[in-house]
Amino acid sequence: MGCDADKSSILGVEIGVVTGVVDTLIGVQTSLVENETTSASPALSQPQTQPTPTINKGTRVKIRPRTLGTVRDGLEGVVIRVKTENYGGSIHTKYIVWLDDTSLDPSLRQIECCLSWLEVLG
Secondary structure (H helix, E strand, O other): OOOOOOOOOOOOOOOOOOOOOOOOOOOOOOOHHHHHHHHOOHHHHOOOOOOOOOOOOOOEEEEOOOOOOOOOOOOEEEEEEEEEEEEOOEEEEEEEEEEOOOOOOHHHHEEEEOHHHEEEOO
């Protein structure tokens, strides 16, 4: 039994299977989320992104809270070295930070960080 006489509920898509085998792919309706995004005002449909801050030697930074799970979380310091490493063709940048907190043992004041662990101080 065929369904050629039926009309699709999706605009621009025809249905009809006479032999039980689909001749063409059936279209998929655009998601409601995508429709909402495109119908919103232009200011809202463009993602708001902050430019990634440049971190160089001498940049003042803060370790993000709850990053390490130690007393060093939330502390401020200065980047004393930037190093890049090649891991299987992918370049990773690490930042060596000297923390300001003089109450820490000197071995704990120097920390190697990823960019996501740091907040640049203005």
